[in-house]
Amino acid sequence: FQQLVAHVADGHAYFSTRAAGKKVDWTTQHEGAVRNKTDALRSLRETVEQCAAVSSSPAADLSELVAGLAHANLHYGNMIVYLR
Secondary structure (H helix, E strand, O other), X not given: OHXXXXXXXXXXXXXXXXXXXXXXXXXXXXXXXXXXHHHHHHHHHHHHHHHHHHXXXXXXXXXXXXXXXXXXXXXXXXXXXXHO
């Protein structure tokens, strides 16, 4: 479960960086570094803040942020199954 949370954090980082106008490749920076619940939550919080900061910029590519939201929603569905 924590690996999935870290994967979502990687998605946030990827899509928010693209929304800021930078071309990047997907990385597993957060997923590879998470060792426990605290790490997973820290990664998720940091990347949510990153998304919020980018979304407040008038130059942000909102289509990238919407794609990131779709990615997060997909995995929210996975998490619901795990939690049941």
